[in-house]
Amino acid sequence: METEDRIRIxxxxxxxxxxxxxxxxxxxxxxxxxxxFKHELYNPVSFFYILKIQxxxxxxxxxxxxxxxxxxxxxxxxxxxRKMGYGEQLLNWIFDFCRKKGAMTISLEVSEINExxxxxxxxxxxxxxxxxxKYYEDRSDALILTKILE
Numbered sequence: 001m002e003t004e005d006r007i008r009i010x011x012x013x014x015x016x017x018x019x020x021x022x023x024x025x026x027x028x029x030x031x032x033x034x035x036x037f038k039h040e041l042y043n044p045v046s047f048f049y050i051l052k053i054q055x056x057x058x059x060x061x062x063x064x065x066x067x068x069x070x071x072x073x074x075x076x077x078x079x080x081x082r083k084m085g086y087g088e089q090l091l092n093w094i095f096d097f098c099r100k101k102g103a104m105t106i107s108l109e110v111s112e113i114n115e116x117x118x119x120x121x122x123x124x125x126x127x128x129x130x131x132x133x134k135y136y137e138d139r140s141d142a143l144i145l146t147k148i149l150e
Contacts, residue, residue: 004080006035006053007051008048008051008052009049009050010052011048012050013047014041016050016057017038017041020050021059023076023089027077027079028076029136037062040062040074040094045065045066046062046064047064049061051077051086051090053067053086055123058073058080058081059075059076059087059090060076061075061090062074068095069103069105070103070105070107071108073147075087081133083116088120091120091121091124096149102148103149105146106146108121110142111143126145127145127146127147129146130144
């Protein structure tokens, strides 16, 4: 995907992992390791994409598709690029991609204390369907969110 703003979404490769890891570390209290990301490059059910803005890596997403269900395992936008609509654009791209692959629903977990992410997910049609108690390393709960892909 490419738009007038020179936004590109493309498959990640090993050359992207250090920048992805930098965004991850700036975004989460319990970040994934470089090895986790490397594993996802070769996971047969995993789709690992990066978002570039004018050739600068600004975000990434890892999602899995199992039959007619998709699950976002990890997603982040660089702190310098937040609140500019890029997260919403990336999510909408994911929804289209998953629909084309036959997914009918998409889910994810989000920390109950991550208000900005929760607002974005609500805005893009996710609904809370459950909770995972003490899911995160800091012992905070995760909300389970699901969206029907129409």
